[in-house]
Amino acid sequence: MWMDINSTYAVENWRKEKLQEVKLLARETEGLTSSNLKEEAGILVRALESDWAVLSENIGLWVPAEVIHQEHDDKPEGEEEPEEVLPGRPLPPECHAELHADYDGAAVRWGLTHHKESAADCCQACLDQAKYAKPGEKKCNIWAEKPKLNFKDWYSESYRDSHPNAPLIVPWVSGVVSA
Numbered sequence: 001m002w003m004d005i006n007s008t009y010a011v012e013n014w015r016k017e018k019l020q021e022v023k024l025l026a027r028e029t030e031g032l033t034s035s036n037l038k039e040e041a042g043i044l045v046r047a048l049e050s051d052w053a054v055l056s057e058n059i060g061l062w063v064p065a066e067v068i069h070q071e072h073d074d075k076p077e078g079e080e081e082p083e084e085v086l087p088g089r090p091l092p093p094e095c096h097a098e099l100h101a102d103y104d105g106a107a108v109r110w111g112l113t114h115h116k117e118s119a120a121d122c123c124q125a126c127l128d129q130a131k132y133a134k135p136g137e138k139k140c141n142i143w144a145e146k147p148k149l150n151f152k153d154w155y156s157e158s159y160r161d162s163h164p165n166a167p168l169i170v171p172w173v174s175g176v177v178s179a
Helices: 005-028 035-049 052-058 119-132 157-162
Strands: 097-099 142-145 173-176
Touching: 005 035, 005 052, 119 142
Parallel strands: none
Antiparallel strands: 097 173, 142 173
């Protein structure tokens, strides 16, 4: 089992705490006739006082001396990120737009039958519905704009062959609003 520095600190604190508890238990059981309890407490004391690094390794608790994190970027040098353009007017900040976010929940209105021209229009429809909802009626708090069901991430090659002007990446965006 691999651990980071915080985990190492937590394990060491646990070991010291347990060692104190077991030593206290061993002292409290000195007058008792139960040899099992005394014997088990003694075994635990020896284990917790032993060479902790060796014991940790024997039980599969491995803590590296240093963790080196190296970012891997396999994008060719000079290549730009694919452009992600949302058609239509810019989204207002209260839309809290997240590209490619996929939220789940009960739909107030199903987008495929209530399609809007742009993400901004979709968000505005959600804000308006929430604002004018009748008492007891569900209020829109999540909106999602994507061209079609199951169009996420990248358009397929066959779709792009049929629609040569389509962008590489599906202009798919969602957001959470509070009414």
